[in-house]
Structures are given as C-alpha cells and as structure tokens.
Amino acid sequence: MNETPAETLSVVVEREIPFPPEKIWRALTQPHLIEEWLMKNDFKPVVDHRFNLSADWGSVSCQVRTAEPNRMLSYTWDSKDLRSVVTWTLTPTGTGTLLRMEQTGFLPDQRQYYQGAKGGWRRFFAALEQVLARTD
Amino acid sequence: MPPNHDVLFRTLADPTRRAIFERLCRDGDQTVGALTARAGVSQPAVSKHLGVLKRAGLVRDRHEGRRTHYSAQLGALAPLIDWTSQMTGFWQSRFDDLEDLLKRMDQ
Numbered sequence: 001m002n003e004t005p006a007e008t009l010s011v012v013v014e015r016e017i018p019f020p021p022e023k024i025w026r027a028l029t030q031p032h033l034i035e036e037w038l039m040k041n042d043f044k045p046v047v048d049h050r051f052n053l054s055a056d057w058g059s060v061s062c063q064v065r066t067a068e069p070n071r072m073l074s075y076t077w078d079s080k081d082l083r084s085v086v087t088w089t090l091t092p093t094g095t096g097t098l099l100r101m102e103q104t105g106f107l108p109d110q111r112q113y114y115q116g117a118k119g120g121w122r123r124f125f126a127a128l129e130q131v132l133a134r135t136d
Numbered sequence: 137m138p139p140n141h142d143v144l145f146r147t148l149a150d151p152t153r154r155a156i157f158e159r160l161c162r163d164g165d166q167t168v169g170a171l172t173a174r175a176g177v178s179q180p181a182v183s184k185h186l187g188v189l190k191r192a193g194l195v196r197d198r199h200e201g202r203r204t205h206y207s208a209q210l211g212a213l214a215p216l217i218d219w220t221s222q223m224t225g226f227w228q229s230r231f232d233d234l235e236d237l238l239k240r241m242d243q
Contacts, residue, residue, distance in 0.1 A: 010220070011220055011223040011224050011227060013224060013227040013231055015231050015235075017234075017235060017238065019238050023238060023241065024238065026241070027234055027238055027241065033237060036233070036237045037230055037233035037234040037236070037237045038230055038233075038234075099231075101227055101231070103223060103227070
C-alpha cells in the first residue's frame with residue numbers, strides 16, 4: 001500500500017456571545033461547568049496539566065498548553081484516531097465576547113483513518129441494506 | 137473527478153463487494169485468484185465486483201506479467217468520512233450548550 005501524507009484537519013467555529021469574557025472563561029475552565037456543555041473532566045487551567053474528557057462514546061486525552069485568563073486557552077486533544085490542538089480565543093466586543101474555537105490536527109495515518117471510519121460506515125451500510133430490502 | 141456519495145454508497149452497499157474491498161484494505165494488494173479463494177463466489181463474479189469497485193475509484197489495478205493485482209484506494213472513502221464537517225457539527229452543538237449554560241449561570 002502506498003504511504004500517503006497524514007491528512008491535516010482544521011476546524012474553526014466562531015460566535016458572538018452576549019456575555020463578558022470573564023463569565024465565558026469560567027464556563028471554559030471550571031470542571032463542573034465544563035461538564036455541562038462539553039464532557040466529564042478533571043480539568044485545571046494550569047499549563048502542562050493532563051486531563052481527560054469522557055463521554056459514553058469514548059474519551060479524549062488532553063494537556064493544557066496555554067491558559068491566559070479571560071483571553072486564551074489551548075489544550076491538546078487526542079483521541080483514538082486524531083491528534084489535535086484546540087484553542088479558544090476570547091475577544092471583548094461592545095456587547096459581549098467574540099468566542100473563537102480553532103481545532104487543528106491530523107489523522108495519524110490512512111490505516112487508522114480507515115479503521116476509525118469503518119465502524120461508522122458499517123452501521124451506515126447495514127441501515128442502507130435494510131432500506132434497500134424494503135424498497136424491492 | 138472524485139466519485140460522488142451516491143456512487144460510493146451504491147458500490148459498497150453490496151455485502152460481497154464490500155467484503156472484497158475490506159480484504160484489500162486489510163491485506164494489501166491481491167490478485168483475482170487470491171480474492172476468489174476467500175470470496176465464496178466464482179472468479180467471474182469477483183472480476184465483475186472489482187470492475188464496479190474500480191469505476192467507483194475504490195480499487196486500482198496494476199498489471200504484472202499475465203497477472204493483475206488489485207489494491208484498495210482508501211482516499212476514495214474521504215467523501216464518506218469528512219472529518220472537518222463532523223468536527224464542525226460537534227463544536228457547533230457544543231457552542232449551543234455553552235450558550236445555554238451561560239444563560240443559566242449567575243452574573
């Protein structure tokens with residue numbers, strides 16, 4: 001099989017939120033609050049602190065890279081088939097905060113890319129087969 | 137031009153064809169003969185499935201003397217596994233939950 005370069009990935013989600021950066025910072029950094037919008041965790045806003053995010057579908061291993069209160073938070077985000085970094089940027093606006101999340105990373109190799117995806121498309125094709133069977 | 141979703145879905149919806157493709161993904165290049173030995177269908181049937189996979193861009197053939205080796209083209213699956221849009225959807229809904237939380241929080 002030919003070796004192909006790892007696929008890079010970059011996702012940006014940005015939203016203007018009608019609350020001050022200080023309040024958003026709390027939601028991004030206090031474990032009981034993080035759990036309410038993201039996942040269960042043992043987060044601390046301390047550089048190099050390692051933590052896990054866990055959900056019923058699996059877990060994500062993370063390590064804090066940057067924690068500048070009310071301004072910027074960055075941590076690694078590694079799952080079974082993804083190595084990435086998530087960076088939150090908080091910019092005050094006249095009426096609230098521009099909250100920006102950027103995730104950049106890569107899928108380690110094509111084989112895992114395939115393995116990771118396989119579960120998903122297996123389920124999809126099983127459902128498709130049922131649909132096709134009914135439409136005969 | 138890369139094949140569209142419909143072609144990929146239709147191509148891989150057949151269990152025998154999908155098994156052939158998975159075998160190529162798992163075990164690397166193979167000849168029709170080697171694939172037939174494990175496929176449980178006749179060699180012409182395997183050849184026909186390989187033709188469909190090839191037209192969908194999922195396999196590539198390489199001639200070596202009188203033999204033809206087939207290999208899986210994992211890149212062709214990319215449209216089915218668009219990580220960027222999956223992750224964007226994930227973060228959009230996390231932002232929704234974050235905003236709901238902020239409304240409920242004091243101050």
